[in-house]
Amino acid sequence: MNEKQIIGEKAVDFVEDNMVVGLGTGSTVFYTIRKLGQLVKQGLHITGIPTSIQTEELATKFGIPISKFEDVEQIDIAIDGADEVSSELDLLKGGGGALLREKIVAREAKTFIVVADSSKLVQKLGSFLLPVEVIPFGVGVTKKNIYRLGGNVNLRESKGKPFKTDNGNYILDCSFSDILSPKVLERELNMIPGVVENGLFVEMADTVITVDQENNVVIKKLI
Incomplete structure (x- = not known):
């Protein structure tokens, strides 16, 4: 096995x-x-x-x-x-x-x-891109606000079109390198209008x- x-x-x-x-x-x-x-x-x-x-x-x-x-x-x-x-x-x-x-x-x-x-075991989170689920409306502004938190942001695509979740939303894959304070980042991301949820658990x-x-x-x- x-x-x-x-x-x-x-x-x-x-x-x-x-x-x-x-x-x-x-x-x-x-x-x-x-x-x-x-x-x-x-x-x-x-x-x-x-x-x-x-x-x-x-x-x-x-x-x-x-x-x-x-x-x-x-x-x-x-x-x-x-x-x-x-x-x-x-x-x-x-x-x-x-x-x-x-x-x-x-x-x-x-x-x-x-x-x-x-x-999957790491000392600190962040080598894997952090997915953030966002509503399609105003996605450009949402990307800018995540960028202001220090993240490099890419819209996830599938077959040349924006990937859509089961909820009809988009996913932004974000690079934050080492995430030293995941609890703080989780809260800050979720305070951005347009963000539905992020992948920090x-x-x-x-x-x-x-x-x-x-x-x-x-x-x-x-x-």
Whole structure:
């Protein structure tokens, strides 16, 4: 098994019968969803809350019952990947463009578990471009305001056109080099009119599942 499969399947150990499970988006959590589908076929009862249309389609394919956010009282556990995980377990997410729904689900979950292969572990966030979801109206002005915070900004494109999220918004990929104060930057970005949400997930991860150099599972917990 590769790192992503080892990590993704390990996260399933935290899922219990009759839980409402937030299902993340990405290549590592794919293995979580596939494994959960196998367990559902064996009798596990869960309800999934997907963080993207892609994840909803994947969960349906693997036989996981899906519910709407407003139809559940709480989310017991959310499992998602990350593009970067700092030594303080802060996250940079959004490479797949689902950061808004991912943050909503993660924030509401009683427990938020992150699955991240060893390449995602960093001392400080910022090597990966920081995605910021913005409304299309006034996007040029929004870009200027992010630039004033010190970010170099590029509009994400797909097939020669602006990439659109599941919410119909644009993504600005921003370079801030090393992000020394992610909590401050997260707040400052979200105060800009036109910004819907950004990919900094600060003090949100309860547990990070990764592997060491020998592919042994390592579980890190927020202290």
